[in-house]
Amino acid sequence: MTVVFGYVGLWVIWTVIEFVFVTGRWEIIQVNLKLLLVGRFPDELMWLVGASLTALAFWVAAVAGGSKIDLNNVQTIPQRLFDYTRRFGLIVALAALLIFLAADIAALLLAFQVLGGVIVGRLVGLARRKVSVLGAIPSIIWHPMLGSPAIALVLVTLMESTLEEWGGFLINFYMAIISIVLCFPLGVLLALGRRSSFPIIRLVTTTYIELIRGAPLFVLLLLAGVALEFFIPPSIAPDAIFRGVTVFTLFTAAYLAEIVRGGLQSIPKGQTEAGKALGLSTTKITYLITMPQALRNVIPAQIGQFISLFKDTTLAGAALNILDVLNVGTAITKQQDFLGQGLIYEALAFVALLFWVGSYVMSRESQRLEKRLGVGVR
Amino acid sequence: MSSEVFKDATRMSGGRASDEAIVAMEGVYKRFKDFEALKNINFQVGKQEVVVVIGPSGSGKSTLIRCINRLEEHDDGRIIVDGTELTTDVRNIQEIRKETGMVFQSFNLFPHLTVLANIALAPRQVRGMPKSEAEALARELLERVKIPEQADKFPAQLSGGQQQRVAIARSLAMKPKVMLFDEPTSALDPEMINEVLDAIKQLAQEGMTMVVVTHEMGFAKEVADRVVFMADGEIVEVGTPSEIFDNPKEERTQKFLAQIL
Numbered sequence: 001m002t003v004v005f006g007y008v009g010l011w012v013i014w015t016v017i018e019f020v021f022v023t024g025r026w027e028i029i030q031v032n033l034k035l036l037l038v039g040r041f042p043d044e045l046m047w048l049v050g051a052s053l054t055a056l057a058f059w060v061a062a063v064a065g066g067s068k069i070d071l072n073n074v075q076t077i078p079q080r081l082f083d084y085t086r087r088f089g090l091i092v093a094l095a096a097l098l099i100f101l102a103a104d105i106a107a108l109l110l111a112f113q114v115l116g117g118v119i120v121g122r123l124v125g126l127a128r129r130k131v132s133v134l135g136a137i138p139s140i141i142w143h144p145m146l147g148s149p150a151i152a153l154v155l156v157t158l159m160e161s162t163l164e165e166w167g168g169f170l171i172n173f174y175m176a177i178i179s180i181v182l183c184f185p186l187g188v189l190l191a192l193g194r195r196s197s198f199p200i201i202r203l204v205t206t207t208y209i210e211l212i213r214g215a216p217l218f219v220l221l222l223l224a225g226v227a228l229e230f231f232i233p234p235s236i237a238p239d240a241i242f243r244g245v246t247v248f249t250l251f252t253a254a255y256l257a258e259i260v261r262g263g264l265q266s267i268p269k270g271q272t273e274a275g276k277a278l279g280l281s282t283t284k285i286t287y288l289i290t291m292p293q294a295l296r297n298v299i300p301a302q303i304g305q306f307i308s309l310f311k312d313t314t315l316a317g318a319a320l321n322i323l324d325v326l327n328v329g330t331a332i333t334k335q336q337d338f339l340g341q342g343l344i345y346e347a348l349a350f351v352a353l354l355f356w357v358g359s360y361v362m363s364r365e366s367q368r369l370e371k372r373l374g375v376g377v378r
Numbered sequence: 379m380s381s382e383v384f385k386d387a388t389r390m391s392g393g394r395a396s397d398e399a400i401v402a403m404e405g406v407y408k409r410f411k412d413f414e415a416l417k418n419i420n421f422q423v424g425k426q427e428v429v430v431v432i433g434p435s436g437s438g439k440s441t442l443i444r445c446i447n448r449l450e451e452h453d454d455g456r457i458i459v460d461g462t463e464l465t466t467d468v469r470n471i472q473e474i475r476k477e478t479g480m481v482f483q484s485f486n487l488f489p490h491l492t493v494l495a496n497i498a499l500a501p502r503q504v505r506g507m508p509k510s511e512a513e514a515l516a517r518e519l520l521e522r523v524k525i526p527e528q529a530d531k532f533p534a535q536l537s538g539g540q541q542q543r544v545a546i547a548r549s550l551a552m553k554p555k556v557m558l559f560d561e562p563t564s565a566l567d568p569e570m571i572n573e574v575l576d577a578i579k580q581l582a583q584e585g586m587t588m589v590v591v592t593h594e595m596g597f598a599k600e601v602a603d604r605v606v607f608m609a610d611g612e613i614v615e616v617g618t619p620s621e622i623f624d625n626p627k628e629e630r631t632q633k634f635l636a637q638i639l
């Protein structure tokens with residue numbers, strides 16, 4: 001048995017290596033790299049892409065740098081380097097590969113710009129912990145304050161160019177980010193609604209959640225593509241990206257609501273009672289006591305949902321005719337230079353790699369976050 | 379018989395702390411579906427009085443004190459805390475909860491907050507105290523329950539006895555007029571019971587008004603001004619510790635004490 005599996009395993013690994021380094025014809029990726037990543041995004045607007053990516057990097061780094069650290073576990077420099085490599089090595093490697101393939105000074109500059117965003121963000125995050133004036137700003141104001149430029153830039157980028165002009169991986173990435181940012185508060189509200197003491201709110205939220213969860217995502221996307229024309233004249237109907245984002249947000253929010261509700265149910269009744277006994281209002285008990293604990297308990301499930309959302313953005317390409325990375329990937333195999341040469345493997349492998357790196361980093365960071373926040377675990 | 383008990387109770391509280399009752403219950407009933415958890419409870423706690431409630435499990439002791447801060451809603455009768463009657467009015471309930479502290483059997487500290495933040499939370503959020511002031515108050519209270527060095531730890535890093543003392547400090551931070559203790563030592567390992575009882579005794583000596591539900595008879599004898607014996611949702615007998623422990627009048631009291639002493 002072991003021998004059989006061993007041979008099969010070796011054979012699979014050999015085939016993959018052979019494909020990657022010998023038989024694979026990666027020039028199709030190299031030639032079409034820009035198309036795959038940003039589509040036909042106009043060059044004069046490329047600064048928008050850079051700016052929005054940098055703002056995002058800044059935000060993420062600021063949030064990470066601002067979280068509490070375990071003071072009992074101060075790392076040495078080599079340990080830190082090892083930790084960083086393990087966490088971000090993959091992303092850096094992918095970026096290096098892309099820069100290498102692009103062989104373009106602009107790509108390198110972009111990478112440094114994003115890196116700069118990360119460093120500044122990290123410093124701002126640290127400053128919040130050190131400087132008491134910044135530390136006094138409540139999280140509910142601080143995080144939106146840092147995040148809103150990024151979100152605004154991402155939105156502007158999404159809307160700036162018309163549909164035919166741009167596409168590629170950036171569309172998948174940005175659709176996922178906007179949907180995640182929007183669906184999170186919506187999901188939390190829906191979870192609270194489902195536990196509300198007002199029957200009408202409970203009925204509405206429960207109906208919503210069950211309806212959405214009962215339908216396949218692809219069908220909802222197709223519906224968003226067609227059904228809207230029943231209600232709104234096509235001339236003023238929102239474009240496909242907007243529809244996609246809406247569907248992803250509404251869809252993921254319903255799942256998130258159930259995850260958060262599960263988290264809330266896992267909090268012992270004694271927590272609420274202790275809050276009541278101290279004279280805290282129901283709202284404050286939720287906001288300060290039960291919700292923070294519930295959200296921490298369901299981090300793995302939440303991130304899992306976000307990862308699915310990220311990957312499901314490829315469905316929007318098929319359902320709404322958005323030129324996302326998958327559509328671009330299949331389209332380039334039909335270019336004159338590459339037509340009929342069976343290069344679909346290379347294209348799909350590249351698309352899969354982009355998603356895999358993104359998902360893997362998200363999943364690793366979620367495990368880290370879970371450990372970090374688990375400091376005061378019961 | 380119950381009216382007799384009521385008279386008895388008022389006499390006892392009147393003996394020590396005038397007629398200024400912090401907690402007064404008149405004809406209180408509490409039902410869980412068909413089960414009567416409290417039957418015609420008449421009960422008063424005077425200012426600076428320490429009342430210890432004893433009785434077999436299921437006798438309604440916990441339900442009784444949980445009605446005082448509305449963790450349970452009573453079905454009949456009146457409950458008046460510090461001059462405010464408990465009604466369905468949310469503002470009244472909040473007002474009363476501000477003035478009553480409660481310590482639970484299972485501590486119920488907030489696991490995601492440090493010890494200091496646990497204590498400072500309510501003064502900041504309910505009384506609107508500035509952060510620095512609330513934290514100074516928290517440190518002072520930790521000093522009082524003798525664990526100032528634990529301020530920056532999380533509850534899970536503390537022993538049961540330490541956690542319960544933090545819980546006491548957390549309740550005191552609201553400067554309550556009356557403290558309710560719901561079997562504060564029942565979930566503790568034996569060697570930690572005394573540190574918690576000592577903290578409660580110290581509070582009693584400082585003149586805190588309190589109602590303590592407990593199975594610690596030694597503590598009851600030593601600290602209580604009055605002991606209330608409950609069985610089957612009723613107050614069976616009320617008296618000074620020596621009256622109840624050395625010379626119980628009611629048969630049910632005698633039987634209960636014979637079983638546990």
